[in-house]
Amino acid sequence: MNRRTFVGACSAILASCRKPSRIRLALNWKPDPQFGGFYAAPYSKHGLDVEILPGGAGTPTVQMIGAGSAEYGVISGDELVVARSRGNDVVALFAVFQNCPQGIMAHASRHLASIGDVVKEGTLAIQRGLPYARILEKKYGFDHVKVVPSPGGDISAFLRDEEFAQQCFVMSEPLQARHAGVDVTVFPVSDLGYNPYTTVLATSGAQLKGDPDHAKAVVAAVREGWRTYLNDPGSTNTRMHELNPSMDAATFAEVAEAQKPFIEQEDLGVMTADRWTTLIGQLAELGDIPQVFAAQDCFRNL
Amino acid sequence: MRLERVRRVFDNHLVVIEGMDLSVDAGEFLAVLGPSGCGKSTLLRMIAGLSAPDGGSIVTNPSQVQTAFVFQDAHLLPWRNTLDNTALPLELMGIGRDQRYHQARAVLAQVGLAEAETRYPTQLSGGMRMRVSLARALVTEPRLLLMDEPFAALDEITRFHLEVQLRELWQRRGMTVIFVTHSISEAAFLANRAVVLARRGGKIRLDRCIDLPPQRTNDLRSDERLGHEMKLLMGAMEEE
Amino acid sequence: MKRFLPPLIPFVAITLALEFAVRSGLVAGYLVPAPSAVFRALLDSRDELAAAMAKTSAAALIGFALSTLAGITIAVLLSSSRAIQRAFYPYAVFFQTVPVIAIAPLLVIWFGYGMKTVIAAAFIVSIFPVIANTLTGLLSTDPALRDLFRLYGASPGVTLVKLRFPAALPQILTGLRVASGLAVIGAIVGEFIGGSGLGSVVDVARTQQRVDKVFAAVLLASVLGLGLFGLINVVSAVTLRHWHASEQQ
Numbered sequence: 001m002n003r004r005t006f007v008g009a010c011s012a013i014l015a016s017c018r019k020p021s022r023i024r025l026a027l028n029w030k031p032d033p034q035f036g037g038f039y040a041a042p043y044s045k046h047g048l049d050v051e052i053l054p055g056g057a058g059t060p061t062v063q064m065i066g067a068g069s070a071e072y073g074v075i076s077g078d079e080l081v082v083a084r085s086r087g088n089d090v091v092a093l094f095a096v097f098q099n100c101p102q103g104i105m106a107h108a109s110r111h112l113a114s115i116g117d118v119v120k121e122g123t124l125a126i127q128r129g130l131p132y133a134r135i136l137e138k139k140y141g142f143d144h145v146k147v148v149p150s151p152g153g154d155i156s157a158f159l160r161d162e163e164f165a166q167q168c169f170v171m172s173e174p175l176q177a178r179h180a181g182v183d184v185t186v187f188p189v190s191d192l193g194y195n196p197y198t199t200v201l202a203t204s205g206a207q208l209k210g211d212p213d214h215a216k217a218v219v220a221a222v223r224e225g226w227r228t229y230l231n232d233p234g235s236t237n238t239r240m241h242e243l244n245p246s247m248d249a250a251t252f253a254e255v256a257e258a259q260k261p262f263i264e265q266e267d268l269g270v271m272t273a274d275r276w277t278t279l280i281g282q283l284a285e286l287g288d289i290p291q292v293f294a295a296q297d298c299f300r301n302l
Numbered sequence: 303m304r305l306e307r308v309r310r311v312f313d314n315h316l317v318v319i320e321g322m323d324l325s326v327d328a329g330e331f332l333a334v335l336g337p338s339g340c341g342k343s344t345l346l347r348m349i350a351g352l353s354a355p356d357g358g359s360i361v362t363n364p365s366q367v368q369t370a371f372v373f374q375d376a377h378l379l380p381w382r383n384t385l386d387n388t389a390l391p392l393e394l395m396g397i398g399r400d401q402r403y404h405q406a407r408a409v410l411a412q413v414g415l416a417e418a419e420t421r422y423p424t425q426l427s428g429g430m431r432m433r434v435s436l437a438r439a440l441v442t443e444p445r446l447l448l449m450d451e452p453f454a455a456l457d458e459i460t461r462f463h464l465e466v467q468l469r470e471l472w473q474r475r476g477m478t479v480i481f482v483t484h485s486i487s488e489a490a491f492l493a494n495r496a497v498v499l500a501r502r503g504g505k506i507r508l509d510r511c512i513d514l515p516p517q518r519t520n521d522l523r524s525d526e527r528l529g530h531e532m533k534l535l536m537g538a539m540e541e542e
Numbered sequence: 543m544k545r546f547l548p549p550l551i552p553f554v555a556i557t558l559a560l561e562f563a564v565r566s567g568l569v570a571g572y573l574v575p576a577p578s579a580v581f582r583a584l585l586d587s588r589d590e591l592a593a594a595m596a597k598t599s600a601a602a603l604i605g606f607a608l609s610t611l612a613g614i615t616i617a618v619l620l621s622s623s624r625a626i627q628r629a630f631y632p633y634a635v636f637f638q639t640v641p642v643i644a645i646a647p648l649l650v651i652w653f654g655y656g657m658k659t660v661i662a663a664a665f666i667v668s669i670f671p672v673i674a675n676t677l678t679g680l681l682s683t684d685p686a687l688r689d690l691f692r693l694y695g696a697s698p699g700v701t702l703v704k705l706r707f708p709a710a711l712p713q714i715l716t717g718l719r720v721a722s723g724l725a726v727i728g729a730i731v732g733e734f735i736g737g738s739g740l741g742s743v744v745d746v747a748r749t750q751q752r753v754d755k756v757f758a759a760v761l762l763a764s765v766l767g768l769g770l771f772g773l774i775n776v777v778s779a780v781t782l783r784h785w786h787a788s789e790q791q
Contacts, residue, residue, distance in 0.1 A: 058748070062751070063572070063573060066570060066572060066573065067570070067573055079751070082750065082751045083572065083751060086571070086572040086751055087570065087571055087572050088570065088572045123655070127745075127746075127749050128742075128745075128746045128749075129745065129746035129747065129748065129749025129750045130749055146655070147737070148655040148736070148737045149655075149734060149735060149736070149737050149742070149745065151646075151647065151650075154647055156647050156651075157647070157650055157651075160651070288750060347689075350689075350693060351693070352689050352692065352693065369693065370693075371689070371690065371693055373686050373690075375686070377684060377686045377687055377690065379687070379705070379708070379709075380784075380785035380786070381708050381709075381711075381781075381782075381784065381785045383784075390694075391694045393704075394691065394694040394695065394696045394700065394704075395694060395695070422784040422785055423785065424784065424785055424790065442694075
């Protein structure tokens with residue numbers, strides 16, 4: 001048992017003495033394997049009463065945390081940095097994906113070699129507002145490609161058109177495409193040198209300062225949940241599938257397996273200052289934030 | 303015109319008119335008198351051809367008679383001015399603009415509305431609107447003029463003047479007028495023949511030639527002969 | 543000037559109140575932008591916003607024009623017989639209830655990415671009020687006037703053109719007023735799906751947490767809606783001024 005797990009166990013014992021007050025954890029997408037650990041987490045064991053709020057396209061989790069409509073939420077690392085620069089005091093507690101699982105997928109038949117090739121011709125469906133989209137544009141230019149809005153998980157346009165490339169979660173849409181009979185090439189966003197923490201559990205600075213033990217308990221529960229989920233995702237997947245029938249059970253299992261490499265490390269969810277510093281620097285260079293600030297402000301390893 | 307055993311039923315069970323026989327001579331001014339709901343409006347609509355009798359027949363001689371209808375409300379097209387409203391029937395008959403404006407102007411002069419040509423209905427008084435409605439009815443030079451309580455919504459003085467004007471127009475043009483009303487004084491003043499309908503079923507209680515001089519002015523209203531006619535008509539109306 | 547004063551007063555009051563609220567920290571600036579920030583965003587991105595507004599305006603106008611023509615035509619057809627009305631009117635309600643986002647993939651299949659999808663979205667969202675109001679107007683013609691037209695032997699076509707349609711005009715214009723705003727909304731939603739225009743500006747700015755730019759774009763969309771609304775009011779004033787109570791105050 002390593003140090004973190006020990007602390008977690010102590011926390012659990014302490015916490016089980018406390019009376020749970022109901023808190024909300026807002027997700028930024030529909031229940032799917034990227035949130036597996038949150039659903040598997042033994043909250044009551046740690047004296048917590050957590051209501052998980054599923055999200056969808058455009059759920060404003062970072063604003064919800066700031067406004068107090070959710071005590072905890074799942075956001076992306078770059079979202080957090082930008083929010084902080086705007087005066088929204090959000091703090092990261094646990095990073096599910098140590099490596100960013102976002103990417104761009106294209107039809108394998110095009111035989112593209114690198115991420116820069118997707119903008120040479122055809123159509124690219126991407127959220128232009130995302131930092132990596134702008135890094136891509138800065139590096140390679142969008143002059144020869146038609147850029148259209150991302151269809152948000154729907155791959156029907158992709159399947160119909162060979163020249164159509166779209167942003168994706170590396171272990172999600174490509175699998176769906178393969179099931180539909182289309183072979184794909186996937187370029188992870190980290191190919192651009194851009195690799196923020198993703199699917200990050202965060203809370204407001206006020207919540208953290210006001211009740212640090214509570215936050216510790218939440219993180220401990222989540223960490224346990226993710227360990228459980230990584231070892232055996234089956235029952236949690238069933239639960240999530242009930243909440244989100246749009247993905248079938250087989251895909252749930254496949255994606256849960258495919259995402260493991262992005263998550264697994266000895267201390268699940270732990271973050272480093274270096275990674276945050278790099279991210280802050282990249283966003284300042286893009287102009288998304290006016291100036292750099294201390295990485296320490298962004299996160300807390302509990 | 304002759305109505306023979308005319309019958310009209312509403313909704314398969316309400317017999318409004320049962321077996322009515324009535325004949326009307328050309329050039330007559332016939333008042334149809336009766337209490338509300340006695341079927342007099344229904345009768346007028348059948349004569350106009352707007353609804354068909356459920357039994358019996360209505361025969362006119364000649365078979366096609368230029369007919370005009372005046373309703374209780376003026377029912378002018380509010381987006382047209384007086385001239386265009388008056389000319390409407392001619393327009394619907396396909397008559398060209400200059401011709402129909404010429405005819406419309408002539409009629410408007412006859413009802414005393416020459417100056418109101420460019421005004422819109424919202425700019426006219428109730429009495430003026432009724433006169434436009436009348437002018438519209440007359441613009442096609444109808445042989446038969448049907449009027450359904452046209453003056454009921456107007457004030458008394460306006461009514462008196464319009465009644466006199468109507469009689470003058472009738473005398474000048476020699477057309478047949480069938481005038482439905484529930485006002486005994488109006489029926490007596492205007493008509494040279496009056497029929498009184500029963501409360502229900504369209505039965506004719508009285509069919510009388512009004513015994514009054516052909517020239518009728520407002521002075522006649524205080525004449526005892528008018529009162530006499532009114533008494534007779536009232537008697538028939540109260541009979542039940 | 544007197545006409546514009548009454549609506550300006552609440553606008554100025556709210557703007558000042560909001561500015562104060564954000565500056566004093568009562569309201570978080572990252573949730574609701576200070577009016578000064580919105581104004582600055584308007585200035586800084588004026589070229590981008592102007593181009594976007596031109597695109598959205600064009601799409602909304604075309605979509606609105608199409609829904610006006612199609613809506614009135616459909617209403618005329620529905621009004622021609624009880625049987626047709628009963629058979630097909632429920633399908634018109636489909637236009638009112640379908641969430642455009644849900645059929646977005648279909649729109650993209652049929653119209654591709656670009657202006658056509660945006661126009662289609664504006665059309666779908668705005669057509670129902672035109673149909674409903676026009677139909678009500680056409681069916682409410684004064685029966686006595688219809689009798690009058692019948693008496694003079696007017697054909698159904700003539701009755702439609704000279705009586706039923708002019709009589710329905712106030713109702714039609716009401717429908718157009720509602721539809722105009724919806725056309726703008728529809729265009730923006732269409733732009734979320736198909737790209738370009740103010741909708742795209744909102745979508746991108748939202749992702750970047752630029753609430754000031756989002757509000758700037760939304761403000762311009764409102765201006766567009768107001769413009770269309772004003773246009774219809776002008777048409778209403780000209781056509782109804784002589785005869786309808788609504789224009790005679």
